[in-house]
Every structure is written in structure tokens, then in C-alpha cells.
Amino acid sequence: MDKFRLVPFLYKSLSETKAYLPELNSIQGMTSGAGWGMGPFMEQKRLPPWIRKSLQTNQNFNKVHGLVGNLRLHTVCEEAKCPNRHECWSSGTATVMILGDTCTRSCRFCSVKSGRPPELDKLEPKRVATAAKEMNLKHIVITSVNRDDQLNGGADIFGDTIRAVKEMVPGITVEVLTPDFEGREESLNLVLEAAPHVFSHNIETVRHLQAQIRPQANYGRSMWALRKAREWEPTLEVKSGIMVGLGETEEQVIETLQDLRENGCSMLTIGQYLRPTKNHEPVHRFVHPDEFARYEEKARGMGFQAVASGPFVRSSYKAETLYAEMLDWRRGNATHVAG
Numbered sequence: 001m002d003k004f005r006l007v008p009f010l011y012k013s014l015s016e017t018k019a020y021l022p023e024l025n026s027i028q029g030m031t032s033g034a035g036w037g038m039g040p041f042m043e044q045k046r047l048p049p050w051i052r053k054s055l056q057t058n059q060n061f062n063k064v065h066g067l068v069g070n071l072r073l074h075t076v077c078e079e080a081k082c083p084n085r086h087e088c089w090s091s092g093t094a095t096v097m098i099l100g101d102t103c104t105r106s107c108r109f110c111s112v113k114s115g116r117p118p119e120l121d122k123l124e125p126k127r128v129a130t131a132a133k134e135m136n137l138k139h140i141v142i143t144s145v146n147r148d149d150q151l152n153g154g155a156d157i158f159g160d161t162i163r164a165v166k167e168m169v170p171g172i173t174v175e176v177l178t179p180d181f182e183g184r185e186e187s188l189n190l191v192l193e194a195a196p197h198v199f200s201h202n203i204e205t206v207r208h209l210q211a212q213i214r215p216q217a218n219y220g221r222s223m224w225a226l227r228k229a230r231e232w233e234p235t236l237e238v239k240s241g242i243m244v245g246l247g248e249t250e251e252q253v254i255e256t257l258q259d260l261r262e263n264g265c266s267m268l269t270i271g272q273y274l275r276p277t278k279n280h281e282p283v284h285r286f287v288h289p290d291e292f293a294r295y296e297e298k299a300r301g302m303g304f305q306a307v308a309s310g311p312f313v314r315s316s317y318k319a320e321t322l323y324a325e326m327l328d329w330r331r332g333n334a335t336h337v338a339g
């Protein structure tokens, strides 16, 4: 294994990485501030130059880190080994993951722990709201693990969390990124009744890779959740996200975008899949930034009003900015209609 290939192993901490890769000591001089957690993928392929991420942090990072720890919250930033964590936390934001840290599903792309989850924590909504207040958030993204062990999938806690946040932080906008609740409409409604500003559910990959990548979910059910949210309230923004680099073709991505549009999505994120550990699906391809730009252009042409497309884009990446873009479009659109 040559040294260049080891660069992106740097992710959370050097000690963690060293435990995994003893040879790292010899290349630390090459890596500072440049790499991130691609993990074992680098045993297979060389990273392209656009897959680089700064690990710089500031006081905001420490504040977010402290709050999350003190309030006993989980974040998808940490649990999913998100490459943007240093950037997002340093800008004072994080995506809270509710319903515990253990998922009842085991998707091939996701590093969140799977297994038998603990009891639901009824006090979690209040702690999330406290975190939103302490972080001075104007926009919060709340996601969760799947809780298929619960009759309503934990949807009641989702609803309670939305309400608690809105009550404790007046004026905040709330974005939820939810599971499919196994297609149970009553569960989905428990979330929608709490009136989030953005409802998001990720399609994750193209139709033909669903069974391989997310075996306990499916394309039709995810489209169903998005459609139901769209039908619920016309002013609710409906958002989805897809990863590329899992073996899909460009045509299949376009087809997925069309399906998302037809099922009511107006906001979209497209990002490069990156393998979190050696036990996860390998990266099949690094998508060139030009291809991301083409997807964005196509998506806007289809009528998506807010689109983020790029190697490090994740569904909650710069969510506040994407929501602002959506609102700008609405205002522009309203002006146009009124005029």
C-alpha cells in the first residue's frame, strides 16, 4: 500500500486512525488538514483531487461538541461519520439524531449502529429544544434512526420534538429528515401534524440499487412518503437526497430525479457516496464535479427550486441556506404571480 493512498484515512482523531492503521505515523506530515474518513476505500482506489476536506475547527466546534455531550444527544454528523463535521460544527450547527443511537435497519451505506435499540426517551424532545436554543439556531435539522420495533416508528417523539423546539425557540424553522415509517400513514401524520417547515426523506439511491443498498426500505415506499407530505400541506417544503457513486448510471440518476419531482419534491441534494468503514458498500466511482453540475442543471430544468449538488453535499449540508433559497424562489414566484 503506498503512502499516497493512506492520506484520507484521517477522520476523527489520529489515535482512532492509528488503531486501525499503524503505518499512519509515518505519513502524518503529509496529511495535516487535508484528509478525511474514506476509510478502507483507499485500499482499492486512489482519491481524486476534489475529495479533500479541511479538518480545521474553531470555538464553535468546541461549543457544539460540549452541548451535544452535556445534553446526551446523538448527531448524525458523528454517527454517520460525516465528512463535513468539522466545517458544520465550526459554523455552529449540527444535525440531531433522535430516537436513540441504534437503528433497527442495516443499510449498506450507513455507519449508524444497528441492532436492538433501547427504550425511547420521552425527555429527548426537551433536550433537543435546549440544544437549539443554546446554539442560537435559526434553522434546525432533526433526523432519526429507524425504530421499526415501535408501533408508530417513534413518530410521536418526532412530533413532540418539533413542537418542543418551536416552543422554546420562537421563529426557528424546523426541518425533519424522517424514516419511511414502514409506509404507515398514521405515523407519518404524527410528524406532519406538528407542522415542520421542511419535510425530508431520502431516496438514497436509484431504483435498481435499492434492494442492495437499503434492503429494508424500497423505492416505492420512499416516493409514497414524499408524495404524502406534498399532499398534506402545499406550503410544506418537500426535500429528498440521493448519493451517487454506488454503481448507478447517469440515466438512472436522471430517472430518479424525475420520479422525485413527480412525487412532489421541490428541494434536492446530490452527493458523493463515501464508504464509512471497510464493512460497507465500496465506492464504485468518484463522480466528477462536472457531472454534479450537470445533475444540478437537469434538476433545475425539471422544476426543483432549491438544489445542492457536489461531492460533499449531504442532505443536511448547509440546510439553512438551501431553505433560504427555497423561500427566495417562493417570494420571487409570488411576486411574479402577483405582477
Ligand code: SF4
Residues within 6 Å of the ligand: 076, 077, 078, 082, 083, 084, 085, 086, 088, 089, 093, 094, 095, 314, 315, 316, 317, 318
Ligand atoms: S452535513 Fe449534516 S450530517 Fe454532515 S456534519 Fe453537516 S450537519 Fe452534520
